[in-house]
Each structure stands twice: as structure tokens, then as C-alpha cells.
Amino acid sequence: MSRVSKVALALPFFGKKKEKIESPKPKGLVELLAPAAINIGSNDFQVGAIVGRTFFISSFPRFLNTNWLSQIINLDQQIDAAIHIHPADTPAILKKLRDKLTRLEAQRIEEAEQGKVRDPILETAVGDIEVLRDKLQQGTDRFFQAGFYITIYGESIKELDELERRIRGILESQLVYVKPATFRMAQGFMSTVPLGSDQLLLHTSLNTEPLSSSFPFVSYDLTQTKGLLYGINLHNNSLVLFDRFSLENANEVVFGKSGGGKSYTVKLEILRSLMFGTQVFVIDPENEYKYLSETMGGSFVKISISSDQHINPFDLPTPREDEKPGDVFRTHILDLTGLLRVMLGNFTPEEESIVDEGLRQTYAIKDITPESDFSKLEPPLLSDLQSVLEGMVGAESLVARLKRFTEGTLAGFLNQPTNTSLDNPLVVFSIRDMEDELKPIAMYLVLNHIWAKIRSKLRKRILAVDEAWWLMRNQTGANFMLNVAKRARKYFLGLTTISQDVPDFLDSPMGKPIITNSSMQILMKQSPAAAEQVKDAFNLTDAEKFILLESKVGHGLFFASQNHIAIRVVASYTEDQIITSDPRQILEIQEAKKQWIQEKNSNEKD
Secondary structure, three states, rough: OOOOOOOEEEEOOOOOOOOEEEEEOOOHHHHHHHHEEEEEEEOOEEEEEEEEEEEEEEOOOOOOOOOOOOHHHHOOOOOOEEEEEEEHHHHHHHHHHHHHHHHHHHHHHHHHHOOOOOOOHHHHHHHHHHHHHHHHHHOOOEEEEEEEEEEEOOOOHHHHHHHHHHHHHHOOOOOEEEEEOOOHHHHHHHHOOOOOOOOOOEEEEHHHHHHOOOOOOOOOOOOOOOOOEEEOOOOOOOEEOOOOOHOOOOOOOEOOOOOHHHHHHHHHHHHHHHHHOOOEEEEEEEOOOHHHHHHHOEEEEOOOOOOOOOOOOOOOOOOOOOOOOHHHHHHHHHHHHHHHHHHHHHOOEEEHHHHHHHHHHHHHHOOOOOOOOOHHHHOOOHHHHHEEEEEEOHHHHHHHHHHHHOOOOOOOHHHHOOOOOOOOOOEEEEEEOOOHHHHHHHHHHHHHHHHHHHOOOOOOOOEEOOOEEEEEEEEEHHHHHHHHHHHHHHHHEEEEEEEOHHHHHOOOHHHHHHHOOOEEEEEOOOOOHHHHHHHHHHHOOOHHHHHHOOOOEEEEEEEEEOOEEEEOOOOHHHHHHHHHHHHHHHHHHHHHHHHHHHHHHHHHHO
16 A cells, blocks of 8 residues: 655635644554554453454364364354464484384383283384374375464453353363463464464374374265255255254245245245155245145145035044044044134133033033043034033123134134045135235134144144244244143154244243254345344354345255354246245246147147
8 A cells, every 4th residue: 555645735824824734643443443552461462442362273183083173163152263383304303213113112122121001002002103203204194383372252251261161161071172362462463364374383283093083174064965055055056855854853934025026936846846755734824825826736725714625623533543532532622622712812711621621521512531432423513612611600701702703704714614625635724805904713623623633633734834924923822832842753744833023932931942852954045133132042143133134035044953054045947936925026927828828729720
């Protein structure tokens, strides 16, 4: 950078001689970047408002595991780590090894003459030196002097001490020991900033093999021999091939703002899961999965007040061979009570007892009891429950609230026998045409109906709940979602929870437990308003938060258990035509389809 020369300014002063005033000397790059002050202590240093401390690795074990330093590099803390490697002179090292070997051989002969027991440590040292000498002599190995330095930062000494204990615990568990650069903090700081200057000169002698295990340039690889292709690993451009059912549980959460690509990602996963024989159920609040269902030959069930497709909430699941009918019956009564709570509002303790008794009597009318074989019996309807409650003392308020769903405008919604099947490999339940206040009821109804089917027969399945925040706004609905998330693994089910309204989802007391019970998490582009809340909920680093704020459509973070990677979701042309949610692209597809039909009809006429 060229410096600006001094400039003389002539300013007129009346009655006085003109004086020359020099402009201030412009600051160089160093002056602009340098902090206001640096305080160097014996065991730490302070740069501005940040305090730091430097350590060096003082000793290593006999064997080092590959990527032993990666745990330190991947800590969600501000850390600078530097490895300074100085090649050693091979002839000089060979001479030192020969002298060392001579002393050890002499010691071994002396101990043998004295009749001492064989020393395994001495023999191991002799063997290691001989192997190393052979490799150096043959030119297959090199010798180095390496300095390993780590500088940690924090806002207070207490924070430094806590981070120091954490790092010591990680390294000492691998028999790697560190020491602080006492009274040399300035040299330690300069040795870890990216200047390539080794001012500490605290080295350890290592040959090529252990030194190569120290390189931290690694990224998590999520490529398995089986599983679905989710996308491209942006760290190393490898394929993300993963089987969610190989984790502790197969549950998954997908969060992202509208237009960020979350539904696109889930539809792509569904499409590829169907090819492996996985049955998929979808609760669709916006008809986004309709074209996917039609293309794949799935069932599209429309749940609305005026729909001719119905679900009877009183349908009982078929008990499996390892289940008792009484246990299935009692569990279903509890789930049905939860649905009524969502429909009618909270119950008083007296009303809850009345509802429980009323449900049992309603089933008894159809000869269904905990002891009976109800797999072939016709279940009751909601109007049957109303008739039973009308004859019970204290149920007047319940009957008045229930009439809205049996005799009012909502009578066709819940008071009909089931005429839908769940045997298709892909079943989509659309609740788009339901009023907003009824969507939580519809989602609970469908979820309970699907859960009954899942419990009756063991099969590999995925249940995707889109816009789950609708159900999470209701305490009973949120409890039911959490119950499914906890029990899904036992029934070979993977629950996929999708939401764009992350604050509403996390504000529910059950939001965080559902996330912690999901071993797989996909985060797409986030809005600035929700970014901080997402960062706290998923324990993200600042760098990961910025990825979510600045990522493109279809880019995000992919978490599988403890592995975190940045991912780009990739679909083929055919897959993209099936799963796209872009309105412009959908219009182009529809226009192309019309032209194709017109051309086909004209060709048939000719």
C-alpha cells in the first residue's frame, strides 16, 4: 500500500502571516486492525473484551487413533488450533536412534547378567527403535519435529476454565496431555494466529504415521451401503446415502421457512422410500402431495365437512398376536377421550369420568367389551355416544357441545362409518378444505386412525405430518404427537414432523421433547426472526446458524444422531416434475400436459 505524502494547506488569517497546517497522517492497515490494547498475563491474555489461553501438547501415547484431533476441531466453541511441522535431518536422526539403541541394549544385557526379570517396557522400546530405523533407512518414513498448540477464547476467566476442563477431558481420555504456555502467552497467541510463525518452539518428535493421524481436515461422511439418497454433502461432495431406520429411532423433524424446500425434501424422501417397499401415510394441510399420490397410484383421502370420504373415530385397532384385546381397548378409550377433549374443550374431573363411562357403555351397546373379540364387530358412531350421554346425570353440558358434531353443520364430518382404506402403499389425507378451527380436530382424527392401523400389523412405515404446528397449538394434540414419537420405534414406524412456523412449534411444551425423540433432523432456510430460537433448540454453532440464514433453496443442515453436515437436496428431472411445489413450474407442467393431450387427440382423428 502506498503512503500519501504530507499535504500543506494555506489558510488566510487577517493581519497575520499565513501558516501551514499539516493534515493528519493516514493510518496504515496494521493500525486499523490492531486492538485498542492487549494485556498479557502469566496464564492468560486479554485482547479487547476477549480473554484467551494457549496450551501445547506435551506428550502422546504409543498409539494414536485416526482423527483424534477432530473432536477438538468440531467443538461448538471459539478455538484456534495450529500444527507446526518441521522436517528433521534423517542422517542425524539415524545417528541418535543408533546411540539410543546401543544404550538400551547395554541396559538389557546388564539386567540379564544381574538375573533380573525380563523388562517388557525395555524390550518394547528396543523393538520400536529397530522398526523405525529400518523405515528411515529404507526411505519409507520421515521424521519430524511437530508443535501442537491450542488457543481458547471466552468472555471471562470462568468460561476459559470450563472450556479448559472440557478440552483436557477429551484429550486425556485418549492419553494425550496438554500444558499451558505459562509466561509465554504472547508467543502462544502469535503461534496460533494464521501467520505461520512458530514462536513457542515446543516440539514433539513424530514420524509420518502418527503425524498423519493428527490432520483435522475431516468431515462427517454419511454414506452407507444401504439407504436413500438425500443429497450432496457440501463439505466433501460425497453422496448422503442414509437409512433412517438404522438409528436409535426412525423419527425425523424438518423445519424451514415457506419456500425453503422442506416439503420438496420430504416428498423426495417419500418417493424414494416407496421404491424400497415402505408404506407411507401423509397428513397434508395444503394439497401439496396430491400430484405425488396420483402419479404413484396412491390413495388421496379428502377430509372435509362436505366430503363423501369419512373416518369413524370409534374404529378399534385389530389386536396383534402379542397383544391382549383388553389392553388395546383401554388404550383406544384414552385416545378417543383425547379426541373429544380437542373437539369439546377441556373437561372437569366429573366430566372426564362421565366421558369414560359413556364411551364404555357406547361400545357395550354394540357388544364390544375389553374381553370380547371386537375385530369383526361393527363399531358405534358419535351419535350413539350422544344417546348414551343424554341418559346420564351431569352430562348436559357435554351433550350440548356434542350436538354440533352430530346434528349441526359438522354432522357429516365425524358421524359416519369409515369408507376409506389404508392398504395402499401411499395414503394422503388432505385437510385443506377444513376450517382453521377444525384442522387440529381433523389432524388428531387422522393421526389416531393411522395409529390404529399401524398398531394392528407390523410393517416398515413412514408417517409424515405436514404443518404440525396446527396440532401442537392444542395441548392434547401435542401430547398425542409426543406419544406417537416415543412409541413409533416399537411398531417399525418413522414419524416425520414438518413445520414452517418454528416458534409456534417450539413454544409448545411438547415441541422440544419431540425434537429430542427424533434422531434425524433436517433444517432448511430459516427466517431471521426464528434463527436464534432454532439455534438454541438444536444447539447450533454460529456458523451453522449463518448457513441457515444465507442458504439457497434446497440447501440446509442434515443431522443424523451426532453427525452434522451441510446438504444440498438433489432430484432427477423426473422426480422434480413429480414433487415440485413451485407454482410457475406447476403451471408449465399443466400447460405441457394440455398440449400433449390436444396433439394426441388430433393424431387419433387423423
